[in-house]
Amino acid sequence: MEQLRFAYDGLKSSNVGAYAIAGVVASGDLEILVEREELGGRCEVDIRTSVQGFEKTWSAVTQSFVSTRALANTRITINDSGATPAVVNLRLAQAAQKLDEGDA
Amino acid sequence: MNANDLFAADALRHSYLESTARARAHGMCDDNSFTEWLDPRARLTSPHLEALDVPVSFDDGIVIGEGRLKGEQIFVAAQEGRFMGGAVGEIHGAKLTGLLRRAVQEKPAAVLLLLETGGVRLHEANAGLVAISEIQRAVFDARHAKVPVVVLIGGGNGCYGGMGIVAPCCDAIVMSELARLSVSGPEVIETARGVEEFDAKDRALVWRTMGGKHRYLLGEIDRLVDDDLPSFKEAAATFLRRPVAFDLDAVVAEHARLAERIERFGACEDAVDIWAALGIAEPEQIPSLDLEQFQEAVARSRTGSVHETR
Amino acid sequence: MKRDAQWQWNSLALSKTARLERAGMVVQGKLVAPEDMVRLLEAVLEPEDRVCIEGDNQKHADFLAECLAKVNPERIHDLHIVQSNIALPQHLDVFEKGIARKLDFSYSGPQGVRMANLVEQGKVKIGAIHTYLELYGRYFCDLTPRVSFIAAQSADRHGNLYTGPNTEDTPAIVEATAFKNGIVIAQVNEMVDTVPRVDVPADWVNFVVRSPRPHYIEPIFTRDPAAITEIQILMAMMVIKGIYAKYGVTRLNHGIGFDTAAIELLLPTYAESLGLRGKICNYMSVNPCPTLIPAIESGFIQSIHSAGSELGTENYVAARPDIFYTGPDGSLRSNRIFCQLAGHYSDLFIGSTLQVDLQGNSSTATKSRMTGFGGAPNFGCDSRARRHTSEAWLKAGREASQTGAMPRGRKLVVQIVETFGEKMQPTFVERLDAWDLMDRFGMELPPVMVYGDDVTHLVTEEGIANLLLCRSPQEREQAIRGVSGFTPVGLARDRQAVENLRDRGVIRRPEDLGINPLHATRDLLAARSIKDLVQWSNGLYDPPKRFRNW
Numbered sequence: 030m031e032q033l034r035f036a037y038d039g040l041k042s043s044n045v046g047a048y049a050i051a052g053v054v055a056s057g058d059l060e061i062l063v064e065r066e067e068l069g070g071r072c073e074v075d076i077r078t079s080v081q082g083f084e085k086t087w088s089a090v091t092q093s094f095v096s097t098r099a100l101a102n103t104r105i106t107i108n109d110s111g112a113t114p115a116v117v118n119l120r121l122a123q124a125a126q127k128l129d130e131g132d133a
Numbered sequence: 134m135n136a137n138d139l140f141a142a143d144a145l146r147h148s149y150l151e152s153t154a155r156a157r158a159h160g161m162c163d164d165n166s167f168t169e170w171l172d173p174r175a176r177l178t179s180p181h182l183e184a185l186d187v188p189v190s191f192d193d194g195i196v197i198g199e200g201r202l203k204g205e206q207i208f209v210a211a212q213e214g215r216f217m218g219g220a221v222g223e224i225h226g227a228k229l230t231g232l233l234r235r236a237v238q239e240k241p242a243a244v245l246l247l248l249e250t251g252g253v254r255l256h257e258a259n260a261g262l263v264a265i266s267e268i269q270r271a272v273f274d275a276r277h278a279k280v281p282v283v284v285l286i287g288g289g290n291g292c293y294g295g296m297g298i299v300a301p302c303c304d305a306i307v308m309s310e311l312a313r314l315s316v317s318g319p320e321v322i323e324t325a326r327g328v329e330e331f332d333a334k335d336r337a338l339v340w341r342t343m344g345g346k347h348r349y350l351l352g353e354i355d356r357l358v359d360d361d362l363p364s365f366k367e368a369a370a371t372f373l374r375r376p377v378a379f380d381l382d383a384v385v386a387e388h389a390r391l392a393e394r395i396e397r398f399g400a401c402e403d404a405v406d407i408w409a410a411l412g413i414a415e416p417e418q419i420p421s422l423d424l425e426q427f428q429e430a431v432a433r434s435r436t437g438s439v440h441e442t443r
Numbered sequence: 444m445k446r447d448a449q450w451q452w453n454s455l456a457l458s459k460t461a462r463l464e465r466a467g468m469v470v471q472g473k474l475v476a477p478e479d480m481v482r483l484l485e486a487v488l489e490p491e492d493r494v495c496i497e498g499d500n501q502k503h504a505d506f507l508a509e510c511l512a513k514v515n516p517e518r519i520h521d522l523h524i525v526q527s528n529i530a531l532p533q534h535l536d537v538f539e540k541g542i543a544r545k546l547d548f549s550y551s552g553p554q555g556v557r558m559a560n561l562v563e564q565g566k567v568k569i570g571a572i573h574t575y576l577e578l579y580g581r582y583f584c585d586l587t588p589r590v591s592f593i594a595a596q597s598a599d600r601h602g603n604l605y606t607g608p609n610t611e612d613t614p615a616i617v618e619a620t621a622f623k624n625g626i627v628i629a630q631v632n633e634m635v636d637t638v639p640r641v642d643v644p645a646d647w648v649n650f651v652v653r654s655p656r657p658h659y660i661e662p663i664f665t666r667d668p669a670a671i672t673e674i675q676i677l678m679a680m681m682v683i684k685g686i687y688a689k690y691g692v693t694r695l696n697h698g699i700g701f702d703t704a705a706i707e708l709l710l711p712t713y714a715e716s717l718g719l720r721g722k723i724c725n726y727m728s729v730n731p732c733p734t735l736i737p738a739i740e741s742g743f744i745q746s747i748h749s750a751g752s753e754l755g756t757e758n759y760v761a762a763r764p765d766i767f768y769t770g771p772d773g774s775l776r777s778n779r780i781f782c783q784l785a786g787h788y789s790d791l792f793i794g795s796t797l798q799v800d801l802q803g804n805s806s807t808a809t810k811s812r813m814t815g816f817g818g819a820p821n822f823g824c825d826s827r828a829r830r831h832t833s834e835a836w837l838k839a840g841r842e843a844s845q846t847g848a849m850p851r852g853r854k855l856v857v858q859i860v861e862t863f864g865e866k867m868q869p870t871f872v873e874r875l876d877a878w879d880l881m882d883r884f885g886m887e888l889p890p891v892m893v894y895g896d897d898v899t900h901l902v903t904e905e906g907i908a909n910l911l912l913c914r915s916p917q918e919r920e921q922a923i924r925g926v927s928g929f930t931p932v933g934l935a936r937d938r939q940a941v942e943n944l945r946d947r948g949v950i951r952r953p954e955d956l957g958i959n960p961l962h963a964t965r966d967l968l969a970a971r972s973i974k975d976l977v978q979w980s981n982g983l984y985d986p987p988k989r990f991r992n993w
């Protein structure tokens with residue numbers, strides 16, 4: 030397993046939602062937990078993945094995801110079992126929607 | 134129907150088989166009434182899997198909580214079949230056991246166990262084995278407290294292994310024809326007994342032997358339903374506050390029923406032979422029938438009501 | 444200078460007579476016992492003959508191929524094989540043994556690795572790798588077979604043949620061979636008193652053998668709906684709304700795959716909700732794929748012509764003669780050449796691929812396998828000889844037009860593929876593996892399946908790139924990078940250029956098409972399992988065992 034950590038600043042903040050979860054840790058899929066947490070304005074991303082060597086890709090995917098959303102003071106934790114960026118983006122979007130809807 | 138209607142919640146059938154454990158748990162409860170305990174934020178992940186450098190899941194593959202069904206309080210546990218095949222590990226098992234123990238205290242109208250599992254999570258070895266036995270004990274304690282424990286089996290992995298033993302020890306079982314209930318898996322049987330005894334690649338044979346329809350005809354389960362969340366929910370609701378007798382007399386009667394069953398069908402080579410012996414006309418058609426046709430075929434069989442509740 | 448009077452103008456006919464005389468020592472009449480076939484082949488063949496072995500996409504003359512691999516290489520050697528599909532081990536055994544030396548073919552998917560090895564060892568000399576239409580065309584030009592082995596379902600005692608639903612390539616092979624004094628040998632599954640219909644007249648057939656086992660057919664066109672993913676559904680929604688609806692595509696071909704199966708299963712639901720029934724997908728050139736059943740049953744598709752059949756659909760097809768091409772006997776008649784022809788001139792082709800470069804060249808070639816092209820390039824290219832117009836063809840043509848040039852139409856050629864493939868291999872690359880394949884096997888050209896200048900649209904999970912609207916190679920490159928997602932190629936995009944392309948509608952993201960990716964769920968599929976397909980067909984579809992659990 031590889032562990033990756035990213036942190037992002039300067040994002041908009043929002044009070045909507047406490048937490049959300051999307052996805053399942055199955056082959057080719059991943060589980061994403063999004064929690065509102067006091068982080069000094071940051072968004073922190075913590076990824077545990079079974080596929081090594083894709084740090085740049087993960088960085089680009091998460092960067093792109095947070096850039097358009099109100100995710101200041103939010104922690105994103107991921108358990109990944111080999112999902113492609115297409116699936117990662119889908120699950121991130123699902124988690125974001127659930128967060129907005131206020132139900133997990 | 135325009136595009137907006139198409140995406141509205143009710144327009145499309147929500148397959149139970151394809152739903153995640155969390156969606157199934159929500160689906161068994163009245164609108165928005167399900168509350169998850171020890172939700173993913175608790176990060177109750179498996180230390181065993183981590184030690185083996187295998188991906189973990191925040192809920193260790195089982196969702197537990199409470200909600201309302203037809204206005205009554207129920208407890209729900211739903212196994213996630215897509216994580217490690219739904220197999221029971223230490224944490225997973227502890228969540229399930231804890232739920233059942235709490236049911237003894239709070240006496241909900243029912244405990245729903247949405248099982249989809251291969252049994253013991255072999256990665257966790259003895260911890261997994263112990264977990265299953267603790268679950269078994271906790272089920273008996275709940276039943277002793279007159280809390281109905283209702284099993285729902287509708288996932289693609291079926292319910293196997295140690296949980297395939299626990300399931301028939303509950304008050305009632307609801308299945309769809311897509312699901313299977315047994316103890317040893319098809320590949321294990323083939324490996325142990327040879328392909329002439331059981332060809333695991335013959336999927337029709339596997340479902341004929343272990344699938345929902347045969348379990349229903351054999352009297353192993355109580356309800357056969359369509360593969361959608363509302364159908365499972367409606368069936369589960371019929372068991373609220375209706376525990377099945379759980380005393381010495383009931384066990385003795387069950388053993389007598391099983392003895393009679395093996396006497397009656399023990400010489401049958403295949404499930405089709407059992408269905409013929411039950412008086413079903415055109416037994417080889419059974420697997421192809423949809424639910425309605427199946428119920429009609431059962432009703433029309435010569436021996437009348439062939440299905441005796443356990 | 445005129446040839447002298449002694450010149451022989453009927454040498455092929457004389458040769459045929461001589462061969463049939465030699466055959467007369469082995470068998471009497473047309474019907475051959477299986478145990479006599481090897482000796483018959485040794486009598487009828489001569490070294491360096493050009494031999495066609497029917498290897499279609501699905502059907503194979505496997506018994507005859509097996510017999511050929513057993514002839515004495517000292518008597519029969521250095522044959523030149525012309526064959527569309529190299530699929531079975533015995534197809535390559537003849538090269539291993541020196542019975543055959545030269546090969547012209549089209550596709551060798553299952554034998555790709557062994558083929559590559561034999562080529563490197565010098566045991567197979569490849570004339571050329573063709574597309575199907577090119578190869579069939581050359582049967583009538585410079586690759587006419589001397590002897591052909593074909594496969595049929597049944598024969599009567601005169602030698603009339605019934606090829607049935609899997610007629611496939613047989614007419615092309617028989618026409619070229621029988622009408623150039625060649626010899627046609629057929630293996631059949633059964634002998635009957637009367638064939639259900641005559642697909643090949645006895646006149647054109649020289650020998651018939653009832654093979655010990657039925658000829659091998661693989662169900663390669665069945666896709667289990669249970670395996671279709673949300674990403675594939677998202678792309679399918681974009682295709683339906685952003686391409687089929689936009690251009691008004693009524694005539695098309697779907698390349699086989701889960702991506703196109705998803706499109707087919709969204710017609711009765713998603714496309715219906717957009718009011719598109721009767722407006723798109725009316726005429727298809729495609730095999731009777733089970734995933735088409737819901738679209739047929741709900742009135743989307745009016746007519747389907749097929750290149751071959753598909754196991755399990757025989758009764759369904761026979762019950763829908765208004766839709767499919769069936770004979771007076773009621774069963775399907777497929778015909779690969781005519782299906783390819785119709786598909787070539789239709790409005791749209793859509794299929795998947797493994798790799799795409801920055802010009803849009805697309806290839807399924809990988810470094811270790813030599814597989815060939817099959818029929819995809821015949822469908823997946825502009826049809827420059829086309830003259831009749833349609834709404835879709837004219838609309839695409841207008842988008843492609845350059846000022847001052849002669850206006851013309853344009854066929855829609857769509858490549859649909861996720862940005863990452865298996866094992867996180869990026870689809871979009873700077874340089875195709877095809878170049879390495881060219882080097883390794885000493886080919887003249889890199890094996891490209893669909894050329895970039897024929898591709899009109901690229902569809903990925905990130906959106907649709909409309910290459911027709913690109914005005915320069917640089918725009919084309921950025922349009923491709925703009926839908927390449929997070930692959931290295933995609934990450935190297937010029938962000939500003941891509942935004943401009945999006946503003947111009949050259950790139951359209953799902954939200955630009957009014958599609959919410961979160962709506963792309965499996966609940967939208969009209970059928971989610973093989974059993975659902977059976978139900979849609981009212982029990983007429985009879986899936987092969989491997990797809991059933993009942």
